[in-house]
Each structure stands twice: as C-alpha cells, then as structure tokens.
Amino acid sequence: MDVQKFYMLAVLLSVLLSEATIDAQDTSGFISIDCGTPEDTNYNDTRTGINYISDEGLINTGEIYPISPDYTSNTLSEKPYLTVRSFPEGKRNCYILKPASGKSNKYLIRATFLYGNYDGQNKLPQFDLHLGVDYWYTVNITQASLYDQPEIVHVPPSDTIYICLVNTGKGTPFISSLELRPLNNTMYPSDSGSLSLFVRFDMGNNGLKTVRYKDDIYDRIWLPLVFETTQATINTTSIVDSPTNFFRPPSTVMSTASTPLDPTLPLTFNWDTDSVTDRYYIYMYFAELEKLQPNQTREFNIFLNGGLYFNQPINPLYLRPQTLYGSKADTNYSKYDFSFIKTKNSTLPPVLNALEAFKVVDILHAQTGDLETAAMYSIKSSYRISRNWQGDPCAPQEYVWDGVNCSYNGFNSPKVISLNLSSSGITSSTLAVIANLSNLQTLDLSNNKLTGRIPDFLGHMFFLKVLNIKGNNFTGPIPSQLLTNSQIGSLLLSADGLPINEEVKKKKSNVVLPIVASMSALFVILILLAALWIVRMKQRESQRKSNNMYSLESKNKQFTYSEILSITNNLQTIIGRGGFGIVYHGKIGDTEVAVKMFSSASMDEGFKELVSEFNVLIHVHHKNLTSLVGYCIDGEHLGIIYEYMANGDLKGHLSERNLYVLNWQDRLQIALDAAQGLEYLHHGIKNAIVHRDVKCTNILLDEKLRAKIADFGLSRAYPAETVTHVSTNRIAGTPGYLDPEYQNTGRLTEKSDIYSFGIVILEILTGKPAIMDNNPNPPINLKNWVGWIMQQGDMKDIVDPRLMGEFEVTSAKKAVEIAMACVSQESADRPTMTQVVMALKECLAMETIPQEKTLMDSDGQIFVHSKSMSMSR
Numbered sequence: 001m002d003v004q005k006f007y008m009l010a011v012l013l014s015v016l017l018s019e020a021t022i023d024a025q026d027t028s029g030f031i032s033i034d035c036g037t038p039e040d041t042n043y044n045d046t047r048t049g050i051n052y053i054s055d056e057g058l059i060n061t062g063e064i065y066p067i068s069p070d071y072t073s074n075t076l077s078e079k080p081y082l083t084v085r086s087f088p089e090g091k092r093n094c095y096i097l098k099p100a101s102g103k104s105n106k107y108l109i110r111a112t113f114l115y116g117n118y119d120g121q122n123k124l125p126q127f128d129l130h131l132g133v134d135y136w137y138t139v140n141i142t143q144a145s146l147y148d149q150p151e152i153v154h155v156p157p158s159d160t161i162y163i164c165l166v167n168t169g170k171g172t173p174f175i176s177s178l179e180l181r182p183l184n185n186t187m188y189p190s191d192s193g194s195l196s197l198f199v200r201f202d203m204g205n206n207g208l209k210t211v212r213y214k215d216d217i218y219d220r221i222w223l224p225l226v227f228e229t230t231q232a233t234i235n236t237t238s239i240v241d242s243p244t245n246f247f248r249p250p251s252t253v254m255s256t257a258s259t260p261l262d263p264t265l266p267l268t269f270n271w272d273t274d275s276v277t278d279r280y281y282i283y284m285y286f287a288e289l290e291k292l293q294p295n296q297t298r299e300f301n302i303f304l305n306g307g308l309y310f311n312q313p314i315n316p317l318y319l320r321p322q323t324l325y326g327s328k329a330d331t332n333y334s335k336y337d338f339s340f341i342k343t344k345n346s347t348l349p350p351v352l353n354a355l356e357a358f359k360v361v362d363i364l365h366a367q368t369g370d371l372e373t374a375a376m377y378s379i380k381s382s383y384r385i386s387r388n389w390q391g392d393p394c395a396p397q398e399y400v401w402d403g404v405n406c407s408y409n410g411f412n413s414p415k416v417i418s419l420n421l422s423s424s425g426i427t428s429s430t431l432a433v434i435a436n437l438s439n440l441q442t443l444d445l446s447n448n449k450l451t452g453r454i455p456d457f458l459g460h461m462f463f464l465k466v467l468n469i470k471g472n473n474f475t476g477p478i479p480s481q482l483l484t485n486s487q488i489g490s491l492l493l494s495a496d497g498l499p500i501n502e503e504v505k506k507k508k509s510n511v512v513l514p515i516v517a518s519m520s521a522l523f524v525i526l527i528l529l530a531a532l533w534i535v536r537m538k539q540r541e542s543q544r545k546s547n548n549m550y551s552l553e554s555k556n557k558q559f560t561y562s563e564i565l566s567i568t569n570n571l572q573t574i575i576g577r578g579g580f581g582i583v584y585h586g587k588i589g590d591t592e593v594a595v596k597m598f599s600s601a602s603m604d605e606g607f608k609e610l611v612s613e614f615n616v617l618i619h620v621h622h623k624n625l626t627s628l629v630g631y632c633i634d635g636e637h638l639g640i641i642y643e644y645m646a647n648g649d650l651k652g653h654l655s656e657r658n659l660y661v662l663n664w665q666d667r668l669q670i671a672l673d674a675a676q677g678l679e680y681l682h683h684g685i686k687n688a689i690v691h692r693d694v695k696c697t698n699i700l701l702d703e704k705l706r707a708k709i710a711d712f713g714l715s716r717a718y719p720a721e722t723v724t725h726v727s728t729n730r731i732a733g734t735p736g737y738l739d740p741e742y743q744n745t746g747r748l749t750e751k752s753d754i755y756s757f758g759i760v761i762l763e764i765l766t767g768k769p770a771i772m773d774n775n776p777n778p779p780i781n782l783k784n785w786v787g788w789i790m791q792q793g794d795m796k797d798i799v800d801p802r803l804m805g806e807f808e809v810t811s812a813k814k815a816v817e818i819a820m821a822c823v824s825q826e827s828a829d830r831p832t833m834t835q836v837v838m839a840l841k842e843c844l845a846m847e848t849i850p851q852e853k854t855l856m857d858s859d860g861q862i863f864v865h866s867k868s869m870s871m872s873r
C-alpha cells in the first residue's frame with residue numbers, strides 16, 4: 001500500500017463523528033481559535049466539547065468571510081472551518097500565540113485551511129506557513145471542499161509563538177482555524193528541529209471515525225485506515241491503555257489493528273520521499289488484541305527497504321500498548337518500504353495498531369529576545385503604528401519591520417539596533433518602553449507630539465550613538481547625561497534649541513583613534529555610574545516615585561546596607577572570598593541570593609570593579625552567565641547581589657577533597673555551558689566583552705550542575721567593529737590562566753579569554769590545578785604537563801584517574817585537542833569561542849550517541865537500551 005495515496009482517501013473517509021466515550025479531560029492549556037469570526041465568538045464544539053474563540057484579539061489585519069454555502073453542508077466542514085480570515089494585504093501576516101506554560105515546553109500546533117470558495121473566485125491558492133521565524137509548510141489547496149491541515153510538534157524558544165502566513169504570489173493566504181495543545185515534554189523525543197506531521201493513522205479502524213479529543217487527551221487527530229484488498233482487521237472491546245507509555249495512544253486507536261489478509265504474507269506499507277535528505281521520525285504502536293492459546297505465538301520482525309529495522313522481533317503484549325521509535329531520525333532513503341514479517345516460530349501474522357511519522361523541520365533562526373520584542377509590540381500597540389509590523393521585529397531578515405534595523409549574529413538572537421519613529425504621531429505616554437531596547441544605537445523620535453520633560457533614560461542607553469528628538473514639544477532642560485554624552489562625543493544628539501558643536505560632530509563621524517574612543521567610552525560609563533550614584537543618593541532622601549522609569553530600575557533593584565544586613569542575616573554565611581571582598585549567602589523572600597560586598601579597604605578598586613561588573617551585568621542576559629538581582633551603593637558600602645548558585649564553584653568540584661566525582665558527561669556539559677556563556681560575551685552582543693578572569697573559581701554550578709560564568713569585575717567592553725583590542729594600563733588576571741601574549745604586550749583581546757578557558761578545560765579533563773605542585777621540584781604549568789604526556793602517548797594518563805576509565809576515548813581526545821588549541825602561544829592560532837562551543841558539542845555528542853531504536857514497554861520500561869546495539873540494514 002502507498003501511504004501518500006491513501007492519506008487522501010483517509011481524509012475523505014473520515015466523515016463520521018466519534019462520540020465522546022471518556023470523561024472530560026483537562027483542556028485548560030488548549031488554545032482553540034476559530035479564525036474569521038466576530039469578536040464575541042465563544043462556543044463549545046459539539047463534537048469535542050472544546051471551547052473555541054474568535055481570532056480578533058490575536059491579529060489586527062485581514063478580512064473575514066464565511067465559506068460559500070455550496071460547501072457548508074460538506075461533511076468535512078465542521079463549525080470551526082465555516083469561516084476564514086484572509087490576507088489580501090501585506091506579504092506576511094502573523095498570529096501570536098502565548099501558551100500558558102510558556103517557552104521550552106512541547107506543544108502540538110495545528111492549522112486548518114478549508115477554502116470553500118470563500119471569495120467567490122474559485123481559485124485555489126498556495127502560500128507558505130512560517131513558525132516563529134522559520135519556514136514550516138507550504139499550504140497547497142487542491143480542492144475547495146478539502147482541507148489542508150498541517151500540524152507540528154514544537155518546543156518554542158520564546159514565550160511568544162508566531163504563526164505567519166506568507167504570500168508567495170500564488171494566491172491570497174487565508175486560514176480557518178488554529179489550535180495549540182500542550183504535550184508532555186517526554187513525548188516525541190527528537191535530536192533537533194521540530195516535527196511536522198506526515199501521517200497519523202489509526203490502523204484497522206473499520207468504523208471510519210476519526211479519533212481525537214476526548215478519546216485522545218492530547219487531541220491528536222487519528223485518521224482511520226483500512227486497506228480492504230490486502231489487509232484484515234482485528235479489534236477488541238477491551239480497554240488498551242497504559243498510563244506509563246508516555247505517548248498515551250488512545251485506547252480507541254489501540255483497540256483496532258491491521259493484519260495481512262493472507263496470514264502467510266507480510267504486512268507492508270511504503271511512501272516515497274521528496275528528497276533523500278528528508279528526515280523522518282517514525283512511531284509504531286503495537287498491542288495484542290486476541291487472547292492467545294498456549295500453542296499460539298505472534299512474533300514478527302520489521303524490515304525497512306529489505307534491511308532489519310529493529311534488532312529483535314516484536315511480541316505485542318496483550319492489551320498493553322508498546323511504542324517503537326528511534327531516538328534519531330531515519331534519513332538517507334528515497335523510499336520507505338516497510339515489511340513486517342512473522343518469524344518461523346510465529347503462528348499468527350504481524351499486526352500494526354497505529355502509525356505516526358513526522359518530518360523534521362529545522363528551526364534555524366533565532367527570534368528577537370522577549371524583552372525587546374515586548375517593547376516593540378508595546379510601541380506598536382500604543383502608537384497604532386500601521387506599517388508592516390507583523391511577527392518578529394527582526395527576523396527573518398527580509399521581513400524586518402519598517403523603520404527598524406537589527407544586528408544578526410549567527411545563532412544568537414537578533415538585536416534591535418536602530419529605530420526610526422520619525423513623524424509617527426507618537427505621544428509621551430509609553431516612551432519608557434524604549435529603555436528595554438537596550439542595544440539601540442540609533443533612535444529617531446523627530447517630528448512627533450512628544451511633550452513634557454525629555455526622559456532621563458535616554459542618557460543611560462549604553463550603546464546609543466545617534467538620537468534625534470527634534471520637532472517635538474518637549475519642555476524643560478536637556479538631561480545632563482545626554483548633554484555630557486553629546487559633549488564627549490559618544491552621542492550625536494539632535495534636539496531643538498541645542499547648539500550642535502561641529503567639533504563633536506567631526507569626532508563622532510570619523511573615529512580615527514579606536515583606542516582613544518574605547519577609552520572614552522569607558523570614561524562615559526564611569527561618568528554615568530557616578531552620575532547615577534549621585535542621582536541615587538538624592539533619590540533616597542526624597543520619595544522614590546515612579547520606579548519603572550527606565551530599565552536599570554525596573555530590572556535591578558537598589559538595596560540599602562541595612563536591607564543587605566537583613567537579606568544576609570547580618571552577613572552570617574560566607575560562601576566565597578574574592579580579590580576585593582566577600583560573598584555572603586542571602587535570601588530575598590524565598591529566593592536565595594549571593595551578595596558580594598566590597599571591602600572598605602578596596603573602596604577605589606571596589607568601586608571600579610562594581611562599575612565594571614554592573615555595566616556588564618545590566619547588558620548581558622544569557623543562561624550561562626550569572627544574573628544580577630540588585631546592587632547596593634550606600635555610603636562606603638558597595639555590593640552586588642546575584643542569583644545564588646547552589647553547587648558553588650567548579651574549582652571545589654574538581655578538588656581532590658571533593659568526594660563526589662563529576663562524571664565525564666557532567667564535565668563536558670559544564671565545559672560546554674561555560675563556553676556558551678563566553679561565546680555570548682564575545683560574539684552575542686554588539687560590543688564584545690572580554691571577561692579577563694576566566695578560571696574555575698569563576699564558573700559556578702547550579703543545583704543541576706549546569707554552569708554559569710560569574711565575576712565580571714575585570715571585564716572590558718569594546719565595540720567589536722572598530723577596535724580589535726583594548727590596551728589596559730594594568731595586567732589583570734590570575735596566575736596560571738594568564739595569556740602570555742597579553743602579559744607581554746598588554747594588548748587585550750577576546751583571545752586572552754580563550755587561553756584562560758583552554759586551561760579551564762584542561763583542569764576539567766585532568767582534575768588537576770592550573771599550576772601543579774611538583775614538590776620538591778618547582779611547580780609546573782598544567783598546560784606543559786599535558787603537552788608532555790601527550791607526547792608520551794596515552795590519553796588515559798591525561799584524564800582524571802578518579803573517573804576510573806569511564807569515558808569515551810575519542811571524545812576525550814577531541815576535548816584535549818581543543819583545549820590545547822586554546823592555549824596556543826600565539827593568539828592567532830587559538831580558535832574562536834564559537835569554534836570551541838562547536839567542538840565541545842561534538843565531544844558531548846560522541847559521549848551520548850543514543851541507541852538507535854527504542855521499544856517502549858507499556859510499563860514505561862525501555863526495552864532495548866544498549867549503546868553497542870547494532871543494526872543491519
């Protein structure tokens with residue numbers, strides 16, 4: 001049988017409604033939208049009982065239509081499909097879904113398109129569907145009466161999911177309904193990408209009823225499939241279910257099965273692929289539906305294109321569902337031709353109860369960060385900007401919003417770097433959200449209706465280089481920070497009543513001395529912070545008014561020293577000591593925090609460090625960097641409050657005194673986490689940041705042993721485009737980790753961090769410190785020791801002996817190689833952090849190559865779990 005051909009048949013046949021047989025399940029996480037209906041639409045679908053609402057609140061473009069009466073009596077046109085929203089205007093129109101459980105959870109998203117000649121043109125359109133910022137599916141309407149119903153299993157990287165209809169010049173896009181269902185995160189495991197539904201069949205269902213909610217608690221739609229010429233069906237009235245099979249195939253689906261009409265023949269099915277590079281995840285469901293006699297067995301092998309697909313025969317269990325699936329996609333075939341062949345001993349023919357196959361859709365592009373996106377949407381809604389502002393503000397690049405420019409950097413989120421709101425009729429009320437666009441370099445607010453005082457936050461936007469506020473009705477003086485920034489040349493300010501200094505302009509437009517420029521940028525930071533400090537001092541006396549004026553305030557709270565004392569229970573528990581102070585454990589409400597207080601002896605240094613660290617922390621947000629909770633500037637008390645990391649620093653975990661030995665996989669994961677944090681600092685933000693003090697004590701571990709980089713006190717930022725290095729007046733860092741080139745020349749680049757990180761990797765691999773005690777001889781550098789052992793030969797002598805050989809040699813070799821490349825004497829020979837991240841990912845993948853196929857027992861037991869399992873094909 002040919003699946004593709006019969007898929008259509010199944011759609012045509014799936015006309016009868018199945019009655020709800022099981023008690024109502026929780027639908028609280030479901031999102032069900034009947035597109036093209038009036039705002040107050042709210043009904044419970046007669047078949048499923050699921051509540052559908054209008055799409056009015058989710059999109060503000062498009063036109064709404066009922067489908068033609070010629071098609072409303074069609075049995076396929078269930079109520080949610082009787083109206084459409086169509087999009088004659090704009091190339092891209094997007095719905096925004098915000099599922100309650102947010103990002104990083106697994107969802108099933110399904111869109112339905114029933115044309116039904118809604119426009120009276122009888123022209124079948126074709127258009128693209130994008131998910132997030134990536135291509136998902138081409139909607140291809142082949143008959144006015146038939147719906148196309150793409151579905152995808154997706155883990156969104158952001159709380160905001162965009163579903164975009166893209167006009168490709170082959171007809172007007174439209175949509176009938178949009179549904180989202182939360183799944184259990186353990187379902188449908190895949191190693192990458194999202195899973196676009198290819199087929200989902202309820203095999204052997206003679207009743208021709210599609211099965212969905214409430215039979216299927218996840219509201220998957222199972223199409224009945226019977227091949228009358230080749231297949232017989234068996235069924236049972238018993239319940240076939242097991243709550244521990246985490247795919248939860250519905251009992252109604254499992255209680256019917258296909259079997260060959262001629263019991264001596266194999267059960268076969270096949271499909272052709274569009275391309276051999278297509279990757280499929282295939283899920284097969286089995287259960288025995290007949291009570292077997294002692295002299296009966298049912299046992300069969302599965303072959304794909306003539307090769308054994310799974311390395312042991314299947315014996316379906318009586319009334320208990322089993323699922324066979326691969327932990328990696330099947331690929332490299334132009335045709336998938338499956339045969340289930342009974343073994344010699346088997347007295348009964350093979351069965352198949354249900355089948356699902358998904359095609360992998362690569363999700364390649366990052367969405368703009370949630371904070372920036374929220375800010376852009378807030379601007380959009382409050383200013384009623386009617387441009388092409390749809391979907392993600394920055395991505396994909398060809399659909400970037402009008403008046404917005406973004407920076408794109410590999411896999412990292414795009415950043416909004418310029419915003420032109422000139423002549424947009426905007427008013428002052430919600431200007432403050434612009435502070436959340438923390439990467440802005442250019443902001444044009446000219447010729448609007450802005451009134452009142454010029455907001456202070458504009459002076460605190462770290463990367464802002466060009467600001468135009470002319471043609472408004474602002475009153476009062478220009479804030480002092482803005483004037484300062486403009487005077488020292490870090491900002492090109494255009495404002496009414498401001499004499500523009502030609503000198504300033506010149507200096508700005510041709511930056512001939514990058515070093516000077518970057519130093520002056522640092523100077524600006526210091527001034528800003530000092531100004532901020534003074535403003536704070538004043539503020540504390542007066543009443544704190546609007547606390548959400550700008551980002552520093554809304555994101556990071558300022559604490560008084562007495563608050564610090566109460567948070568830390570009078571500085572009771574010391575959890576670390578650094579160069580300039582002490583770190584205490586604290587609690588804000590139920591949240592644990594770490595509080596770093598600079599000692600008063602290091603007031604000057606301490607203040608510099610606080611400024612530096614603060615400046616890094618407010619501009620970086622990454623899962624592998626410790627995040628800022630607040631700070632304290634109170635008389636001589638300076639402190640920073642961070643999130644608490646339950647497992648302390650990496651050094652402690654590698655120490656021989658620590659009884660719990662980190663296993664090889666944990667070690668690689670920690671190295672990868674830390675590498676990703678550094679990669680972000682180097683390449684993920686517009687102005688690269690050199691950490692300058694990468695070492696094991698500055699890598700902290702949370703309760704799950706996931707690592708984050710901490711301690712940005714020595715960090716230096718510099719604009720990545722104009723400068724290739726920063727000269728520093730003082731060599732800083734920690735012996736054993738210090739880049740020899742930086743030490744000799746004082747030229748600081750991100751390659752200095754790479755060197756230090758190479759040493760960190762070596763420590764992780766060997767469990768030995770950066771400088772090894774070599775009593776009675778002088779201490780030796782870990783790097784030299786590893787180089788020496790490598791020449792002698794055996795990898796096992798390098799890797800931490802406490803691992804007792806429990807590691808993959810190829811993975812260890814690769815890790816040592818990348819570490820040694822990092823510690824190359826010449827910085828030019830060192831890899832970039834992006835290359836380090838890629839190499840470490842490969843090491844980790846070598847370590848975790850999963851078994852190829854898993855048969856999940858109805859008890860949730862993994863039936864086959866052997867890394868060495870071989871598959872002959």
Ligand SMILES: *[C@@H]1O[C@H](CO)[C@@H](O)[C@H](O)[C@H]1NC(C)=O
Nearest residue numbers: 024042043044045049050051
């Ligand atoms: C839909 O069903 C729910 C519970 O089953 C009920 O509370 C709600 O009132 C119903 N809504 C409509 C519009 O019938």
Ligand SMILES: *[C@@H]1O[C@H](CO)[C@@H](O)[C@H](O)[C@H]1NC(C)=O
Nearest residue numbers: 126127138139140141142143
């Ligand atoms: C759309 O469907 C028609 C009819 O089945 C087919 O000929 C055509 O190749 C399809 N186009 C795409 C892009 O899938």
Ligand SMILES: *[C@@H]1O[C@H](CO)[C@@H](O)[C@H](O)[C@H]1NC(C)=O
Nearest residue numbers: 204205206207233234235256
């Ligand atoms: C179950 O099997 C019987 C006998 O073969 C058949 O009449 C009936 O339609 C089947 N039921 C389903 C739901 O397939």
Ligand SMILES: *[C@@H]1O[C@H](CO)[C@@H](O)[C@H](O)[C@H]1NC(C)=O
Nearest residue numbers: 184185186243244245246860
């Ligand atoms: C998801 O499935 C796992 C394994 O079956 C189960 O332990 C867990 O409770 C499920 N989670 C939810 C939210 O249903």
Ligand SMILES: *[C@@H]1O[C@H](CO)[C@@H](O)[C@H](O)[C@H]1NC(C)=O
Nearest residue numbers: 293294295296297346347348
């Ligand atoms: C199995 O045993 C039953 C009696 O219990 C008998 O009728 C049947 O013929 C046997 N079948 C086979 C294949 O031996």
Ligand SMILES: *[C@@H]1O[C@H](CO)[C@@H](O)[C@H](O)[C@H]1NC(C)=O
Nearest residue numbers: 276277329330331332333334
């Ligand atoms: C795909 O097949 C080609 C030729 O048979 C082979 O060289 C290649 O390694 C295969 N790729 C994968 C990913 O299996």
Ligand SMILES: *[C@@H]1O[C@H](CO)[C@@H](O)[C@H](O)[C@H]1NC(C)=O
Nearest residue numbers: 297299313342343344345346
């Ligand atoms: C087939 O049955 C024989 C005797 O019952 C047994 O020894 C043999 O292992 C079985 N073969 C398989 C592949 O199960």
Ligand SMILES: *[C@@H]1O[C@H](CO)[C@@H](O)[C@H](O)[C@H]1NC(C)=O
Nearest residue numbers: 403404405418419420442444
């Ligand atoms: C965005 O970039 C384009 C091309 O580089 C430039 O012409 C335009 O002025 C920029 N827009 C803003 C608002 O900076």
Ligand SMILES: *[C@@H]1O[C@H](CO)[C@@H](O)[C@H](O)[C@H]1NC(C)=O
Nearest residue numbers: 420421422423442443444468
């Ligand atoms: C903003 O757009 C206006 C016209 O729409 C243009 O005159 C102005 O130069 C733009 N500003 C920037 C900074 O590109």
Ligand SMILES: *[C@@H]1O[C@H](CO)[C@@H](O)[C@H](O)[C@H]1NC(C)=O
Nearest residue numbers: 447448449450451471472473
């Ligand atoms: C600015 O204020 C003046 C006087 O209050 C008024 O005449 C003018 O229309 C205002 N301009 C704008 C752009 O609102």
